[in-house]
Amino acid sequence: MGRYVRFLFTAFCFVFLYSGxxxxxxxxxxxxxxxxxxxxxxxxxxxxxxxxxxxxxxxxxxxxxxxxxxxxxxxxxxxxxxxxxxxxxxxxxxxxxxxxxxxxxxxxxxxxxxxxxxxxxxxxxxxxxxxxxxxxxxxxxxxxxxxxxxxxxxxxxNVSFYDIYSNLGLYRVARNQYIMEVKPTIADNDSYGLAKYHSKVGNYLRLDNSAPTALSELKKAKAYLDVYLNDISIQKSEDEIFESDLLKAEIEGNIGKCHVMLGEYEQAIPLLESSIEVLDTSSKNSHKSEMVENTLYLADANLQLDRFLAAKRNLDIEYDNIGILQVIKRNSLLAAYYDRVENYKNSAMYYKRNERIKDSMAQKQSSIIKQQLVTIVANEDLENSQRLIEEQKRINELARSEMKAKDERINLVFISLIFTLLGFAGLVYAYLKSIKNQRLIAEQKHIIENALTEKDSLLKEIHHRVKNNLQMVSSLLSLQTKNTRSKAAIEALEEGKSRVKAMALIHQKLYQNDDLSVIEMQGYIESLINSVQSVYKKGGHNISITIDAEGTELDIDRAIPFGLILNELVSNSFKYAFPDNDENGKIYIHLRKNGDQGYFEYTDNGVGLPEDTEERTHSSMGIRLMNRLVNQLQSKLNIEKQSEGVRFWFNFS
Known part of the structure; x- marks a missing residue:
């Protein structure tokens, strides 16, 4: 019995070690x-x-x-x-x-x-x-x-050109050439090949604005792919399974886009979300572009369902590679979003961006397409030319058939002419009505633009007055400092003055900006450090300060707590970090915000924090103030003692 137990124990250990x-x-x-x-x-x-x-x-x-x-x-x-x-x-x-x-x-x-x-x-x-x-x-x-x-x-x-035709926007030509070249090469029992074929045909139909027909082709593609995946007689490698999953994601994404085009938004959202999740695992540029397209359609669906926060999250995603047409669509969706939330200034801004892009494209697009088409025709090989000749023969046969039926249609010409004249009269009436409507729209647009200009002026005036009031408070604190003999009181008043200046600087930056909703943080941090240096005249002028916040923007709700936190940190460095000599002093400030997530880091190479830092945390007003301000940013302040200096950092949303 004992041997049997030992045998089982040994086997269990072996299996455990082997599995590990x-x-x-x-x-x-x-x-x-x-x-x-x-x-x-x-x-x-x-x-x-x-x-x-x-x-x-x-x-x-x-x-x-x-x-x-x-x-x-x-x-x-x-x-x-x-x-x-x-x-x-x-x-x-x-x-x-x-x-x-x-x-x-x-x-x-x-x-x-x-x-x-x-x-x-x-x-x-x-x-x-x-x-x-x-x-x-x-x-x-x-x-x-x-x-x-x-x-x-x-x-x-063979040299294929259907993808080039597609890139030029000639989706029908691309589809016809793709069918002609690819369909004969696919066996009837090749489920995976048929899935790829119907997926490509369906996508060309979708791009050609034939959503119902495209949906039928894409569903065929999904059915063939399901047959392939469920066929246990076919041995599939991990790479083949991964490729199949990507193809399924492409098909589901295109089905979702068709549902959006048909106004079936609830059906589209889960398909687009699952497609984006799978395509994100691929490194191919075509899949990255498809991911961007799916995200824009997802934003459109959420916007149509009045899910504004979800739509804005989709539109705020930053992609490394995004095509010019995708930029235009994203700007249109952002304009529509700001229209719906009644932020007409931002709405007008995105409409204007699209107008500039479209004007630039209009000057180049026609000549580019003509040039590329000439190149394609000039370079197509003999086989493709033969197909064009056959197509021309078919067109000539149709022309002959029409010539035979010409006599039968002559009697209809006069009737068509009458209807044409009636139609022309209708067009003239519609044109005159359109001119009237355009005048009304122009008047309304002028009223809206004036209202937006007046609103911007009022907001700038408010920020200007707030900034002046805070400067007055700062001046009062300066007067009080001159009439105070207590060193502790003078330091407290100087700290208060520095904090007031940090807030005043926020409002100064806002009324100086064209965009009143956000503050460009690189310039703000530089101005804040100059302000702190003016308070602490005896220190800080030899310290090397590196600021890494280029391109980062924060709204006022985040900028004010952040400015006060940075004011405390820089003040502490100037006062305490370099008591003997600041010639080799270094301060590094890093601020980044990507979408909804932000990161802040502050380090210096000074003498560091004292040993009783944790005890001082409860008594030091500066650290208590920073903790409360970081709490306002829904985060936690992290303090790390280093061999030289100290590091403060926190994430925020």
Whole structure:
């Protein structure tokens, strides 16, 4: 019996240790960057990089970029030309993933110049990067040259142009060419291929504003994909399952967009949300663009359902890469949102932004499309030209058929002419009515603009008066300081004066801004430090102060507590941090806000906090004041003693 128990115990320990080891190995395998670093040869690293379907699963593109630069520098030192070119094409691909297409193109073109010295896999990767870069830069003539190069090298059998037509907005032409080229190549039992095919056709129909027909095609695509995923007879790798999940997310996102176009907002929202969540795991630029599009449609649906907070959250998301048409749509939605919440100033601002963008596009768009179409036609190969000839023959046959029926339609011409005249009269009436309506709209717009101007003037006057009143309070405190002999009282009055100046500075910045709702914090912090230095004339002038808050804006509800907190910290540094000499003194101030989340950090390299800091926390007015102000920002003040100096930091929303 004892042996049996010992055997069971040993087996249990073995299983436990094995499962722990297996889990550890699994965690290691999940990081593609770690697998890349553990690989020895440059060519093997190249294969890990390009064969991984989700290389950014645990590490960002910037982590990859830093790692690649290290290997690139080593290859340059050792003059390993082969390794150097492999790392260059990987670097070009990362810049492409980050949306920095110009940098990526520059690197890839250097390799294109020496393409004959590259092996086939490197050539394919280099041409694929250039193909995608030129598509995103709308240099379609150069993209066609790359595709012809691929065909000459035997990388592709045919040069396809349907995606270029789509990028030019010719969705019907793109759909017809896609059907002609792709449909014959798909087997009847290829469920996954049929899912991709119907997904692409459905998306072209959606882009061509045929939402009901598009919805039918997209539902077919989803049904075929479900058949593929549920077919247990087909062995699927992890990469294939991941690709299937991304395709499903694309299909569901496009179905959701069709529901928005049809006014079926409740049905659209869950589909768009799930699609965004899955597409966020992909590193492909096409999926990132799809994510932006889905987010804009989600904001539109929430806005139509009067869910203003949800719509604003969707519209406030910042993306690295966003197309010009997406910018126009986002501005339109923001204008509509501010209209609905009666913030007409911001609404007018976004309408004006779109007008400027559209005016700029109108000057270029027509000539660009004509130029690109000429390039495409001039570069299409013999097979595509033959298809155009066949299409022209079909059109000629239809023309002959119409000529035969011409005699039968002559009698209808006179009737059509009468209806045309009646229609013309109706158009003239509608035109005159339209002119009248436009005049009324112009008058109403003038009234609204005057009201907005008057409102801005009143708000600026209020902030100006508040600032003057606070300056008066500061002056009164200065007078009281001159009439006071107590050193403690003078210090307290000076501290109060500094705090009042910090608040007055907020209102000064507001009435000086064009936008009265937010304050640009970089300039405010610089002004605040100058103000504190004027109070503490004996210190702080040799201290090196670094401010990292460029581009950060806060509203008045957050700016006032933040200004008072910073006033306390800078004052304490000037008074206590450098008692002997401030020549090597350093202060670092960091402030960032991304969407709803913010982060503040303050450090100096002074003498640091005394040992009884925790006891002083309850008696020190400055620390108690900072804690209360941080509580107003719904956060907690963190204090960290360092070997040199002290660090204060907190997150806020």
């Amino acid at each position: 080891s297996a889990q550890s190995l699994l965690d290691d395998e999940q990081s593609v960057l770690k697998e890349f670093e553990n690989t020895n040869a440059p060519k093997e690293r190249f294969n890990v990089f390009f064969n991984s379907i989700d290389r950014y699963n645990q590490n960002s593109a910037y982590d990859w970029l830093d790692t690649i630069k290290i290997y690139l520098a080593n290859a340059q030192k050792t003059e390993d030309t082969t390794a150097l070119r492999l790392y260059q094409i990987m670097q070009a691909q990362i810049y492409n993933d980050l949306g920095e297409y110009d940098k990526s193109t520059t690197l890839a073109k250097e390799l294109y110049a020496v393409k004959d010295s590259l092996d086939r896999e490197t050539q394919v990767a280099m041409l694929d990067v250039l193909d995608d870069n030129y598509a995103n830069l709308q240099l379609f003539d150069k993209q066609i040259e790359i595709r012809k190069q691929k065909k000459e090298m035997g990388i592709t059998d």
